[in-house]
Amino acid sequence: MSATASNSSKMMTSPGDMFNLENPVFCCYLFWATVLVVKMLLMSLLTAVQRFRYKIFPNQEDLFFKNLEVQFDDPHVERVRRAHRNDMENILPYFIMSLIYISTNPNPAVACNLFRVASLARIIHTLVYAVYPVPQPSRILAFATMLLITFYMAAVVALRTLTYV
Amino acid sequence: MSATASNSSKMMTSPGDMFNLENPVFCCYLFWATVLVVKMLLMSLLTAVQRFRYKIFPNQEDLFFKNLEVQFDDPHVERVRRAHRNDMENILPYFIMSLIYISTNPNPAVACNLFRVASLARIIHTLVYAVYPVPQPSRILAFATMLLITFYMAAVVALRTLTYV
Amino acid sequence: MSATASNSSKMMTSPGDMFNLENPVFCCYLFWATVLVVKMLLMSLLTAVQRFRYKIFPNQEDLFFKNLEVQFDDPHVERVRRAHRNDMENILPYFIMSLIYISTNPNPAVACNLFRVASLARIIHTLVYAVYPVPQPSRILAFATMLLITFYMAAVVALRTLTYV
Secondary structure (H helix, E strand, C coil): CHHHHHHHHHHHCCCCCCCCCCCHHHHHHHHHHHHHHHHHHHHHHHHHHHHHHHCCCCCHHHCCCCCCCCCCCCHHHHHHHHHHHHHHHHHHHHHHHHHHHHCCCCCHHHHHHHHHHHHHHHHHHHHHHHHCCCCCCHHHHHHHHHHHHHHHHHHHHHHHCHHHC | CHHHHHHHHHHHCCCCCCCCCCCHHHHHHHHHHHHHHHHHHHHHHHHHHHHHHHCCCCCHHHCCCCCCCCCCCCHHHHHHHHHHHHHHHHHHHHHHHHHHHHCCCCCHHHHHHHHHHHHHHHHHHHHHHHHCCCCCCHHHHHHHHHHHHHHHHHHHHHHHCHHHC | CHHHHHHHHHHHCCCCCCCCCCCHHHHHHHHHHHHHHHHHHHHHHHHHHHHHHHCCCCCHHHCCCCCCCCCCCCHHHHHHHHHHHHHHHHHHHHHHHHHHHHCCCCCHHHHHHHHHHHHHHHHHHHHHHHHCCCCCCHHHHHHHHHHHHHHHHHHHHHHHCHHHC
16 A cells, blocks of 8 residues: 555656646746746736826727827827737746646756746836837847746757657 | 545646646637637638728739739728727737636636626627627727726736746 | 645546646647647748749848848748748647637546647648648648647637626
8 A cells, every 4th residue: 555655645746747836947937936926917008007097098999088080090099009018028938838738747957947037037128118128139139038047948848748749 | 545546636736737628717718719710710701801891902813803902901801900900909919818817716706707797798899899880988998898807817927927927 | 634634646647737747638738739739930040042943032131142132932941931821820729729729628648639630631731732742632731620620629719708797
């Protein structure tokens, strides 16, 4: 019986079962994915702040003030919307890529640090794009950091599963 | 042998293994995530309906009728596209957030009702934004419902995994 | 002990545990999801190529050449951006839908071929939309292929989990 129990507990940490709270890599993913989800949702609220500050609304039913017309192409609102779209283009594929990367049972130190660096890079990206614009190449570097990390994870997963093409 | 079997079957419902059809919370997620995926994809078809109804096409190769030019900024088409973009901004992060929230083994009644309310709120959001526009704050309330539910799940997951920062 | 081991190894392939590298359907998903993630991220780089080729930049801090103004609505850049947005609208929901579809333990040959056809269809979609525009209905057919596959997976998952509504 004790041999069986130890066999079972070993199975829990075997490569077959990575998506649970006993796997520190998955826990680290949980934390940083949550940070990025919250960051992305705050972009919606930042857009709303800009809309009310500059009184720029895109729908007839949103005209909360008198004598307003629907209006588009305000540079302050559009800057936040471009940053938000860039988040969707990069963070959403990263969510899937990093989640499935966990299933390859990567080295915990490598995987956790990739999650941390990628997440911090995107927070910096938002700051230098939507909150306080600063000269390039700050935004390009922040953008490239997550992009390269996602490409690295893609290479790991693709090489591991190449026989299933 | 029977002791081993009962040990194994208990393991299947342990917190270590939440993403399977024996977990009612995961099954409830499956159903409502599927509803939202279908709802999102129908936005593409609704955009196409509006494009054909008002003969507004953005590409040269899409001009299915004679004497047409490519055209943008039609209010009927753009309204559906804004609603669709808002779906991507909110529902796609919610898909990841609610999926990883399941791994924290939440109370089944709480989790399932959050899935139900969030999904119904976004269906209402689409109806009052893209199908039949009604005065505010109907859309703001529908929008805020899923947003707050996602923030709640984020708080649960972040507090649970804070030591992996 | 050997009876226990065979029991455990059978458990690994039971419907309860689909998201691991011992499940060929999951491995096939890993490979093709990775291909689509890379394809999507390359759209960002293709947009950048078009921006530098036609010197069209949307932000003041991006004006890398003298005597430039921020500029929008360039047809070459906007075409790539429309293709990229279409990717987000269709591939991102597909990522979630096909991932959860695996949990229903589908027939491996059916599932793997759906992943392959859907992915190839979206690669064709990008080629005929953003790289080398060709007459319709090539793009509509490529678009409809992944859409119908996602709807099929949605039907399978929804029917299986209908009691959790």
